[in-house]
Amino acid sequence: MKLTRLLVTLGLVHDATRSVPAREEEVAPVPTQVLSLEELRVQEAHDRARGEAADLGLDKTWEEIYREHGLGDPPGGICLEELDRQVQGLSEEEARLVVLGILQEKGAPVREVLLDGQRRDEALDAHEQVLEQQVAARRSALEQRVAELTREARTLQLRSADLQAALEAWKKRKREEEDLMELLGGMLVRLHEQAPTAEPAGPGKPSPER
Numbered sequence: 001m002k003l004t005r006l007l008v009t010l011g012l013v014h015d016a017t018r019s020v021p022a023r024e025e026e027v028a029p030v031p032t033q034v035l036s037l038e039e040l041r042v043q044e045a046h047d048r049a050r051g052e053a054a055d056l057g058l059d060k061t062w063e064e065i066y067r068e069h070g071l072g073d074p075p076g077g078i079c080l081e082e083l084d085r086q087v088q089g090l091s092e093e094e095a096r097l098v099v100l101g102i103l104q105e106k107g108a109p110v111r112e113v114l115l116d117g118q119r120r121d122e123a124l125d126a127h128e129q130v131l132e133q134q135v136a137a138r139r140s141a142l143e144q145r146v147a148e149l150t151r152e153a154r155t156l157q158l159r160s161a162d163l164q165a166a167l168e169a170w171k172k173r174k175r176e177e178e179d180l181m182e183l184l185g186g187m188l189v190r191l192h193e194q195a196p197t198a199e200p201a202g203p204g205k206p207s208p209e210r
Helices: 002-009 037-056 062-068 080-086 092-106 110-194
Strands: none
Touching: 037 110, 062 110, 080 092, 080 110, 092 110
């Protein structure tokens, strides 16, 4: 570029960059929607986490968990959760009377209801234990992946730094080459300016010796 600027200054070459560009047809702007990449990444991470949670069974209903453990409908169609809702806000004596009345109405023995509640509690505990094991295994795999990506990121950072260093070295060599070209170009220009101008031979003017 240095030699080019020198030749343009001397008028020996034409600066193409100063030419007037042809007028281009105006293009109607296309409407675009600005999206945040960070928001998209966060949303994608949440979606994947929800998908993994569903795969592990974290979104199963209580009924689904009970069925998986061989539990059908509770005795008389009454479960402890329903009884608890019925006695909300009542005193202990009022709650006892309400529960007894519901059990008698449904024909559900107290002992069977209590045993059914115990089995359901054990089913939830067993499901929780399975979930803990599965989540721990999945988290271990994810943390291992994080470690791998961290090592890969370090490698990529080193490659990036090496590429930048190579570019800077090339630019340095380019500047040296341009300096040399500028030096040689200046010498050639001075020789060109100092060279005698040849004039045609005429009467009274000796022809150049051969």
